[in-house]
Amino acid sequence: MTVDRREFLSRTGKLLLLTGAAAGALEHVLAGQAEAAPGYAETDHWWGMIIDIDKCIGCGNCVRACKEENDVPHEPYYFRTWVERYHVDPSDIEHPAVDSPNGGFDGFPERYKPGDGAKSFFVPKLCNHCVESPCVQVCPVGATFRSRDGVVLVDKDYCLGCRYCVQACPYGCRYIDPRRHVVDKCDLCYHRITKGLTTACAEACPTGARQLVDLKDPKDPVHEFLRTRSIQVLKPQMATHAKVFYAGLDGSVR
Amino acid sequence: MEAPAPRTPLLRDAEHLGRVAALFLLGVVGFFLAQRLLVPEGFGKHGHYRAGATEERRQLPTVFAGRAACEECHTDVAETNAKGKHARPACEACHGALAVHAADPSVKPTRPDGRALCLRCHTELVGRPSSFPQIDVAEHAPKGACTECHAAHDPGLGGGSR
Amino acid sequence: MGNMIPGVDGYMYPNEMELQWGLLIVLYPFITGLVAGAFILASLERVFKVEQVKPTYRLALLTALAFLLVAPLPLQLHLGHPERSFEMYLTPHLTSAMAMFGFVYLWYLMAVLLLEIWLEWRREIVLLADSTTGWRRRVYRVLTLGSRNISERALALDDRVGWLVTLIGIPSAFLLHGYVGFIFGSVKANPWWSTPLMPIVFLFSAIVSGIALVLLMYMAVCALKGVATDMRCADTMGRYLLYAFVIDFSLEMLDLLHRVYEADESFKSLDFMVHTRLYASHILVQIVAGTMLPIGLLALAQVLSLTERARRGLYAAATVLTLVGIFAMRWNIVIGGQLFSKSFLGYTTYKMEFATREGLFTAALLLALPFAILWGLVRLLPPWTSEWETKADRPSPA
Numbered sequence: 001m002t003v004d005r006r007e008f009l010s011r012t013g014k015l016l017l018l019t020g021a022a023a024g025a026l027e028h029v030l031a032g033q034a035e036a037a038p039g040y041a042e043t044d045h046w047w048g049m050i051i052d053i054d055k056c057i058g059c060g061n062c063v064r065a066c067k068e069e070n071d072v073p074h075e076p077y078y079f080r081t082w083v084e085r086y087h088v089d090p091s092d093i094e095h096p097a098v099d100s101p102n103g104g105f106d107g108f109p110e111r112y113k114p115g116d117g118a119k120s121f122f123v124p125k126l127c128n129h130c131v132e133s134p135c136v137q138v139c140p141v142g143a144t145f146r147s148r149d150g151v152v153l154v155d156k157d158y159c160l161g162c163r164y165c166v167q168a169c170p171y172g173c174r175y176i177d178p179r180r181h182v183v184d185k186c187d188l189c190y191h192r193i194t195k196g197l198t199t200a201c202a203e204a205c206p207t208g209a210r211q212l213v214d215l216k217d218p219k220d221p222v223h224e225f226l227r228t229r230s231i232q233v234l235k236p237q238m239a240t241h242a243k244v245f246y247a248g249l250d251g252s253v254r
Numbered sequence: 255m256e257a258p259a260p261r262t263p264l265l266r267d268a269e270h271l272g273r274v275a276a277l278f279l280l281g282v283v284g285f286f287l288a289q290r291l292l293v294p295e296g297f298g299k300h301g302h303y304r305a306g307a308t309e310e311r312r313q314l315p316t317v318f319a320g321r322a323a324c325e326e327c328h329t330d331v332a333e334t335n336a337k338g339k340h341a342r343p344a345c346e347a348c349h350g351a352l353a354v355h356a357a358d359p360s361v362k363p364t365r366p367d368g369r370a371l372c373l374r375c376h377t378e379l380v381g382r383p384s385s386f387p388q389i390d391v392a393e394h395a396p397k398g399a400c401t402e403c404h405a406a407h408d409p410g411l412g413g414g415s416r
Numbered sequence: 417m418g419n420m421i422p423g424v425d426g427y428m429y430p431n432e433m434e435l436q437w438g439l440l441i442v443l444y445p446f447i448t449g450l451v452a453g454a455f456i457l458a459s460l461e462r463v464f465k466v467e468q469v470k471p472t473y474r475l476a477l478l479t480a481l482a483f484l485l486v487a488p489l490p491l492q493l494h495l496g497h498p499e500r501s502f503e504m505y506l507t508p509h510l511t512s513a514m515a516m517f518g519f520v521y522l523w524y525l526m527a528v529l530l531l532e533i534w535l536e537w538r539r540e541i542v543l544l545a546d547s548t549t550g551w552r553r554r555v556y557r558v559l560t561l562g563s564r565n566i567s568e569r570a571l572a573l574d575d576r577v578g579w580l581v582t583l584i585g586i587p588s589a590f591l592l593h594g595y596v597g598f599i600f601g602s603v604k605a606n607p608w609w610s611t612p613l614m615p616i617v618f619l620f621s622a623i624v625s626g627i628a629l630v631l632l633m634y635m636a637v638c639a640l641k642g643v644a645t646d647m648r649c650a651d652t653m654g655r656y657l658l659y660a661f662v663i664d665f666s667l668e669m670l671d672l673l674h675r676v677y678e679a680d681e682s683f684k685s686l687d688f689m690v691h692t693r694l695y696a697s698h699i700l701v702q703i704v705a706g707t708m709l710p711i712g713l714l715a716l717a718q719v720l721s722l723t724e725r726a727r728r729g730l731y732a733a734a735t736v737l738t739l740v741g742i743f744a745m746r747w748n749i750v751i752g753g754q755l756f757s758k759s760f761l762g763y764t765t766y767k768m769e770f771a772t773r774e775g776l777f778t779a780a781l782l783l784a785l786p787f788a789i790l791w792g793l794v795r796l797l798p799p800w801t802s803e804w805e806t807k808a809d810r811p812s813p814a
Contacts, residue, residue: 042300042308057382059375061347068351069317077421079430085381098427098761112380120381125429134605140515141503145303155307158294160503161496163436164514170605172429172758176436181496191314200318200351206343206375207386238604254427254759267570270538270563271577274531277561281526285505293506302509 040194042148046215047188048243049199050225051124053250055209058083058122060104065204067105069189078175079103080186081126081201087112088119088252096252123253124210126201127152127173127186128234128242135165135174144183150215150243151188159183170238188212215243318346319356327359331407338408339387348406368401376400426762433764435754439779440490442750445596445618446743447487447786452593452619453626454480455529455585460656462582468652474799475637476630477533482790484525490782491517493773513599516591524592528585534559535578537797539566555796593622600749607682608753613671620664625742627657628710632735635728647724651717654731657738658714665707668745685760693755693763698748706741710734 066072066081083104087097101108104122112120129152136144136152143159146152159182166174166183174185189199197203198212205211213222222245225231229247236242265272296305324345325332335341346352348366355361378388389395403411424433458476460466492498501518508515534541542564545556594615600606601614631653638645675683690698713734717727751766769775 040312054383057375057386058379061374065318065346065351077430077433082430084427087381096761098759100427100430103430107374108379108381110379114378114380121383122381134603137511138514138603140509140512140517141500142297142302142304142507142509143503145301145307147308148300153307153311155304157310158304158307158500158503159497160500162494162514163496164512164599166431166436167754168603168605170758172432175431175434176496187311190308190311192316192318192320194312195316197316197318197320197322203318203320203344204347206347208342254761267565267567268573270561270565270570271573273561273563274534278526289506292502297507302507 044216045149046243047150047193048129048213048215048222048245049126049188049202050211050213050222051244051246052209052229053121053123053246053248055207056083056122056124057207057209058085058104058108059206060107061204061206062124062201062210063103063105065200066186069192069200070187072184073178074105077103078177078184080173080184081124083108084123084125084253085111086119086121086123086250086252088250090117090119093252096254098254119250121248121250123246123249124201125171125173125234126244127188128171128240128244129188130240130242132239132241134168134170134238134240138164138168140164147190149194151190151193152185153187153190154183154185156180156182156184170235170240316353317351319351319353321345323356324352335407339410340407368399368406369395372400372404423765423767424762425764426757427759428757428762428764429759432754432757435751435764435766437494437750437754438766438774439768439776440494440774440782442743442746443490443779443782444487445593445622445750446625446746447483447490447782448593448596449618449622449625449742449746450629451480451483451487451626452589452622453624453628454483454630455589455626456623457627457630457653457656459582459586459589462579463586466652466656468648469656471646471649472630472634472653474536474797475634476626477529477536478790478793478797478799479630479633479786480626481529481533482786482793484521484529485789486782486786488521489785490779493778493782513595513602516595520588520591520595524585524588528581528588532578532581532585533797534561535574535581538574539571540798542566590619594619600753605758606753607680608686608756609749611671613667617664617667617671620660620667621742621745623660624657624664625739627653627660628735628738628742631657631731632739635732645724645728647727650731651727654714654717654727654734657734658711658718661707661711661714661738665711668707682760685756689752689756689763693765694748694752697744698752702741702744702748706737706744710737710741713737 060083063079063082067074067079070080072078072080081103082100084098084100085104085108089095089097099108099111104124108122112118129146129150131146131150133146133152136146139145140162141158141160143155144152144165145155161176161181161183163176163183166176169185174183176182177184189197189201192199193212199210202210202212211221213225214220215222225247226245232246232249233242233244234246234249234253294304294306297303299305300308321344328345331345335345348371349363350366352363355363373391376388378390382388421433454476457469458473458480461469461473492501495501504515504518508518538560541556541559543566545553545560545564548556597615597618600609600618601611603609631650634653635645635650675686710733713730716722717730717734722730754764755766756763771777
């Protein structure tokens with residue numbers, strides 16, 4: 001077989017270049033930096049979630065799915081997401097009866113009789129991925145941070161387990177993983193959403209009460225949702241600029 | 255009268271302070287050197303965190319395959335489902351996490367129970383929106399599988415796609 | 417979920433039921449408070465020329481050092497990954513008050529306390545480097561840092577520099593303990609903690625605890641050594657303790673008054689907590705036994721003319737009560753701030769352990785450790801000066 005000079009140069013060049021690229025990648029991996037997932041640019045996205053209270057049936061699918069997807073300890077009580085049941089007597093809205101048996105993991109047992117004059121509904125909760133996150137503000141070393149696509153993440157290899165962020169979160173969404181002694185919390189299934197999938201909780205929700213949204217995507221249903229519904233965030237007085245938007249959220253919700 | 259004793263130079267009397275100062279300087283320089291060496295790679299690139307942390311998080315394996323993965327192979331079920339009342343719930347909402355099966359179809363998933371699963375959502379419960387179909391279990395189906403009357407992928411009776 | 421978990425009443429967010437910061441985190445501000453307070457007392461003499469308290473100057477410095485050396489231990493034992501704590505030096509997050517701990521601590525230890533102690537004891541160190549033998553001789557030789565110059569002018573220079581170090585040391589001590597107050601006071605998510613008064617309250621209670629500790633120890637050491645207590649010194653310390661206490665109490669009452677008056681959304685929940693779960697530690701121990709009673713006793717010592725012996729007894733009782741009260745104050749802030757739910761609908765209980773890393777035994781050990789260290793320090797760097805003992809006992813140069 002004869003190989004002409006051009007062909008030879010082209011082949012060798014490719015080989016050298018590819019080897020170079022491979023070597024570069026190897027170096028990155030060895031340095032502890034994984035090769036960037038192709039096709040995903042952080043700055044193209046700004047993640048959040050919309051929750052429609054009028055659709056939540058308190059089935060607990062989201063709680064179970066999250067624990068399974070993210071290896072959240074079952075015992076005794078750690079939750080990246082949980083569902084609360086509210087039972088509000090209209091004559092006493094300052095004192096709602098709230099329960100969340102095992103976070104809603106096993107659904108909700110029957111507790112209230114219909115027709116007792118009270119208002120009852122379910123509220124799923126999770127990390128609000130605040131833009132002005134107080135938990136990020138207080139981390140002494142930079143182990144928790146807001147990524148460029150708006151997700152508040154925890155660097156488990158860097159966290160000291162000082163628990164300051166757990167104290168600083170107004171929503172109670174953080175906990176210490178008893179196995180690894182570092183902080184854990186909802187990360188919007190970052191490993192899924194960066195691959196074009198949705199979060200485990202949204203995937204498992206049978207009624208579409210929870211939906212992942214990308215505020216930077218002009219075609220995302222979030223814009224219509226925010227425009228047409230009465231929207232609230234949890235604890236707006238904390239000015240955390242939360243990105244989990246609730247529609248149909250009652251004033252009695254804590 | 256004796257001549258006043260010669261004054262020792264200030265430097266000699268302050269020498270011990272100089273030693274302390276030198277020690278401090280050494281400490282400060284040592285600190286900055288150590289900092290240079292030990293700060294992890296990529297820290298501070300995009301913000302006050304290790305740039306590699308986001309990359310590492312993306313590499314984690316998924317446990318739920320996602321609806322699109324199921325519909326790739328199970329096109330017939332997807333079609334039936336899309337036309338009926340259960341179009342909204344994703345496949346894994348009922349069938350459980352199946353990324354393992356999507357990756358290797360020879361791994362067979364377990365069939366969900368045709369009663370327990372249904373009752374989880376459809377039992378009448380105060381707090382559920384009234385527009386959501388709920389049943390009084392004792393009245394509607396005291397025993398037996400729900401699938402005896404309702405096809406799981408197209409559960410509507412009298413109307414719908416049937 | 418509340419009624420399924422023992423110790424939880426009402427509703428708490430699921431992740432809130434377990435306390436994050438326990439006994440060791442109560443201990444930490446108590447210890448740094450003693451450090452800051454003891455140092456402020458020492459600076460009273462050095463900078464503000466309150467020469468009546470001079471007999472306690474050296475003891476106060478050594479006490480501060482002994483407690484300072486123990487201070488990082490409760491933090492290290494609490495961390496999930498203590499081996500990563502050096503990260504605070506590598507990548508301190510400038511928006512976090514906690515990130516400054518490593519630097520403030522190191523600064524205070526090296527540039528203030530150790531330096532001041534070295535300058536104060538340099539003459540003895542040089543003398544002892546010649547007069548002792550064996551391993552002690554080696555230790556002293558190292559401590560001389562290679563210089564044997566104890567001429568009058570060198571010592572005078574030491575005095576001037578020491579004065580400057582103490583001067584810088586005062587705001588440094590404020591920072592060492594005040595930042596802890598800010599760590600709590602700046603958490604907007606927690607209404608029990610969030611107040612601008614927090615660093616100031618912490619600081620004044622630190623001064624109170626520091627003076628109380630040194631006064632108590634001074635009297636104890638005098639009793640142990642069979643030496644007469646300098647009553648002028650003790651009375652002055654008692655007076656300053658009273659002043660600091662009155663300011664501290666006023667600040668705390670101001671905070672309380674403000675809360676009761678404004679009665680914001682958190683008030684009912686916090687009020688209920690103070691009247692139930694926190695009643696014993698807050699009302700009985702901190703306020704009544706730990707503040708009002710010692711203030712009363714100290715005030716009595718000022719207005720009545722009592723015998724020396726009576727006054728000493730009064731001071732002993734007052735300082736012990738004070739220390740217990742200030743510890744209770746730290747407890748009520750740290751633990752109290754985690755007993756109620758941020759939903760304001762529920763309460764939990766602190767399940768203190770005994771023999772674990774963060775348990776009661778560990779805490780007791782950590783409290784005893786500074787005294788053991790102090791014993792060693794006192795052997796190494798004798799605080800006894802001529803004001804303490806008769807001329808016959810003063811160490812003579814070799």
